[in-house]
Structures are given as C-alpha cells and as structure tokens.
Amino acid sequence: MKNIIITGTSRGIGYEMALQFANAGYNVLALSRKMPQALVDHKNINCLPVDLSDESQLDKVENFLSTTWKNVDAIIHNAGSLVNKPFQELRQVDFESVYKVNVFAVANLTRICIPYLQKGSHVVTISSMGGVQGSLKFAGLAAYSSSKGAVITLSELLAEEYKEQGISFNVLALGSVQTEMLEEAFPGYQAPISAIEMAEYIYNFTLTGNKFFNGKVLEVSSTNP
Template identity: 70%
Template sequence: MKNIIITGTSRGIGYELALQFANAGHNVLAVSRKIPQALVENKNISCLGIDLSSGDGLTQIKDFIENTWQTVDVVIHNAGAILLKPFAEITADEFEYIYKVNVFGVAALNRVVLPFMQSGSHVVTISSMGGVQGTVKFSGLSAYSSSKGAVITLSELLAEEYREKGIAFNVLALGAVNTEMLQEAFPGYQAPLSPKEMSDYIYNFALTGNTYFNGKVLQVSSTTP
C-alpha cells in the first residue's frame, strides 16, 4: 500500500487514476479545484479542493502529509490547462495562467512534497507530445506546448538533483486522449484512447517505471503524429 498524490482529479485521466489506485488499496490524496462525489465517497481517497497556484492550497497539502501520512511514495502531476489561440491574440495574463498551472504549480508542489519522499519514490509528470523537441507542432498551442516543454526540462534537472536520494523523476508525453479538456479545445475530434485506457498505462508506470527509468521522457502516443 502506497501513499499517492494525484493532481487534476476532477475529471478525465486524473479522476480515473484516483479511483484505480484507491480500488487497488492504495492511499490517495486527490487534489483539484472541484471534487467529484465518487472520490469523496471512496474510503481510500482524501480530497483537497484547492488551487495549486495558491500558497494556502500548498500549505493544506503540507499539513495533510505531516498530520496523516508523514511520507509520500508517488506524485502524479496531472493537472493541466490548455489554450487554443493564435499567438498574436494571447494576452500576457493568458500566457501566464497556462504557465502557472502547467509549470509553476508542478514546481511548487514538488517543493512541498519532496521533503516527505524517500529512496524508491517516484514523481511522474504528465506532459504532451507537443512539448517534445522535434515532434509535430500545432498552430494555436504556443502557450500550452511550450509550457509542457518546460516541465520536461524541469523533471530532467530534478532527476539529477535528487539522484543520490533515490527519488526518480520521469515524464510521460501523451498523445491525443479523448478527455473533456481535449474536446473543449478541439470540438468534434475523436482521439484514439479513452481516459480509462490511458490511466491503465499511467497506473502501472507510476508504480514500477522508476525501476527502469529516471530523468526520462517517454512518448506515449498511438498516433503519428
């Protein structure tokens, strides 16, 4: 039984992951702005309805760990925001918001959680194929894709900084998954994988991937591009 923190659990992949880990007997801290009733009702899930860009929210996470778990085994950075808009039309506030959610929130949560992680722990960051150098890029995703590239580099650097402590950092760069967020950005597009299918992969990788990988970016995409 492991202690697992998952962000972005209100819907989609994060929601499926929280239930999957909890139903397998693990302790889950589900972090998102909105909390689905199904997560509240699960005895193995503790829920925090917070904004990761808020200092108060991060304090709540720290207090929970100190008072309830004392240690954290796995962190899955799944929370994300997307913006489909021509670069020339994106405001400074909009660009900053995407980075607050996709980059600064990841860094801030790592800063809070890492003191409670021990050798053998695993930090998994969910990125995108659009953030991987050399892959096909799509117009209108300058803020989103560049932010997803930033967390890739951040994870690679942290893997080096925490290598001697035995804490692994890996990134899963996902292709298209048929989530509500994807549908909001690209109405009518049908991705080849469902949130549940992708959560099955992430579930196993989070528990075992650090045995084989550290500081790596794995491209998890069933389509080309």
C-alpha cells in the same frame, strides 16, 4: 499501502487514476478545485479542494502531509491548463494562467513533498507530445505546448539533483487522449485512446517505471501528434 498524490482529479485521466489506485488498495490524495462525489465517498481517497494556480493554497497539502501521511511514495502531476488561441491574440495573462498550473504548480508541489519522499519514490509528470522537440505542433497552443516543454526540462533537472536520495523523476509525453479538455479545445476531434486506457497505463508506469527509468521522457502516443 503506498501513498499516492494525484493532481487534476476532477475529471478525465486524473479522475480515472484516482479510482484505479484507490480500488487497488492504495491511499490517494486527490487535488483539484472540484471533487466528484465518487472520490469524496471512497474510503481510500483523501480529497483536498485546491486551486493549484494559487501557491498559497498548497499550504493545505503541507499541513496534510505533516499531520496525516508523513511520507509520499508517488506524485502524479496530471493537472493541466490549456488555452487555444492564435499567437497574436495571446497575451501575457494567458501564458501566466497556463504556466501557473502546468509549470509553477508542478515545481511548488514537488518542493513541498521533497521532505516526505523516500528512497524509491517516483514523481511522474504528465507532459504532451506538443512539448517534445521535433514533434508535430498544433497551431494555437503556443502557451500550452511551451509549458509542457518546460516541465520536461524541470523533471530532467530534478532527477539529477535528487538521484543520490533515490527519488526518481520521469515524464510521460502523451499524445491525443479523449478527455473533456481535448473536446473543449478541439470540438469534434476523436482521439484513439480513452481516458480510462491512459489512466491504466500511467497507473502501471507509476508503480514500476522507476525501476527502469530516471530523468527520462517517454512518448506515449499511437498517433504522430
């Protein structure tokens, strides 16, 4: 059974992915601040309550890997933080809070996992169409979209740095998905894709996408944004 790490599993896409992998027989390490009971009770899911914005808390992950799993087959960097404010109202603390989750946590968790990733492992980072150059941008998302652009470049760099070890790094730049985070940021907006549907797409891509792609950014959006 493969070992899959998923961040941001308290709700939305991350929650649905954790259940899909676990129900298919994979071992899942779920990382988020809050843990839904359905994940806690699942025999194939190990839950670690972690605040990804606090680097020191990632020691829990390193301890788990060194004592329990010994290897990691895939990481899905799904956790995200979003601040929706006019640019003139944004302060450094807003940028820092978003970047700690969307960029720094991706880098820190990947660094911890590198010794446990084997040839054929796949690291998938969930970005956004808002982080893709030339795509339509939403006003108010300067911190969020710029952070999603940063992890695209990070993933491209890591793909080059670890290609000789056979570790693949890819990015999925998602369009609008109907999640709690979207509803909180844009009340009343209805996305064309559900969290379950997107979770299924990411599930399949994580298992097979590295056969065809490495260091790539795939735009996954049925709408212009």
